[in-house]
Amino acid sequence: MKKIIAISVASLFMVMSAITCGNAAAKDDANYPTNTISLYCGYSAGGGSDLICRILAEKLTAYFGQTVIVENITGAGGWVMWTQMFQNAKPDGYSIYQINTPNFNLGAYDPANPRKYTYKDVDLLCNWVSDYNAIAIRKDEKRYTDWNSLVEYWKNNELISSASAVGILSDDATIVHRLTKYYGTKASMIQTGGAADNQTMLLNGSTDFMVGNVSEMANAHINGEYKIICVFAPERDKNLAEVPTFKELTGENMIGDSCRGFGIPKGADPKVREIILTALRECINDEAMMAKMAEIYTPVNYVENEEYQALMQDRLESALAAYDRSDELKK
Incomplete structure (x- = not known):
């Protein structure tokens, strides 16, 4: 009887540990995270993009047990930050980037300064809001x-x-x-x-x-x-x-929104990628977080992976149509 009780207690401890740590096993396997994580926002402090990043950073800090800091790199409608992501960031999981649509996926179509990157060049994780x-x-x-x-x-x-x-x-x-x-x-x-x-x-x-x-x-x-x-x-x-x-x-239906999600540079360890995505999924969809978003008047529209790719393509096509440039759709 004592042996059975001991096994049951041990099993219960394992289950509770898994629930408490979220994705603890995966984190141990990938040895991630062990350092401070930067959550990059391409817009100035005080705006909607910055605000939700700071709310999420606090939640992720508690989830990971490592500090998550928000870094604002402004300019060119977010493209100063996104260019840094493509050119300088290491795919190690310690740099997570906010992705703002349509700014991000229309960069390649900017007539004044077309970017050489598209949304297909980043590892898109999930969309959070459609504002x-x-x-x-x-x-x-x-x-x-x-x-x-x-x-x-x-x-x-x-x-x-x-x-x-x-x-x-x-x-x-x-x-x-x-x-x-x-x-x-x-x-x-x-x-x-x-x-x-x-x-x-x-x-x-x-x-x-x-x-x-x-x-x-x-x-x-x-x-x-x-x-x-x-x-x-x-x-x-x-x-x-x-x-x-x-x-x-x-009487005419004219819809406009800003979608805000997250991505990381391509090439990250699949285990690290899954840890980050799991953390985002659990933190974003947490009841307390959902209530907080309602308090700041921000509608949650959580989709991930392939659904996020589809959302990006839809917003790209809609925006190009607004500028009568659908024939340029090539990326």
Whole structure:
């Protein structure tokens, strides 16, 4: 009887250890991680991309038992960081990169500075969120007070809009481009380092309206800092119930979003790759994490591996179609 009890206790200990450590056995086999892990964000501190990276870094630190730090490398709509990933990063699992769509998968199609890399050149792990676009105006704006009056003003005046991601092929710039085609208007885009800069420019009067993502803008709207007047989503956001969708305003379905996921340089040890993916999957889909994302108005859209590849291809094709460049699809 004592022997049976001893075996049962040992078995229970093994099961509990596996649950507690997440992927402990695999981590031991691959001897990973043993050092600090860098989670790279290509956008400025304070924006939506940076915020979710910092939330995840804290969760991953507890999961791994090793420090995960967020490093912001800004510029060129994320491409300063992604170029570093392709050229300098070692595939050792200690550098994880946030992948922002459509900026990342449209880089090769930038007419001013086409990148030689595509999403097929990185080991895509998983997508985390799909964050819909929105447009806001200052709360004390007198020239227009809602979407319809903004459009009327826009038809007779050239406006300036700052994008939360540098580059004409960002999700923000793409929405503005689609709007100019739809209404026959013009817009000048001021390039910024991220959403925090974009909000500053709106509030200090440097821009006429702001385009960004719901997660980056909802809190300021709710607190009365500025006013969101349209969202480019399939339906109204539950946190912005008073804000209409573009389809409600026009009858036309215009969807725009920024997808944010993660990738690593190709060539990593398969065991290390699986450890990282398992950590991301468990941390992202943890109930507490899901609740936290809801608190910051960020919609989770978790897909991984082949499904993530398919999402990237879909966003690529949709964006090229918006610019009437579908015939260039070759990557």
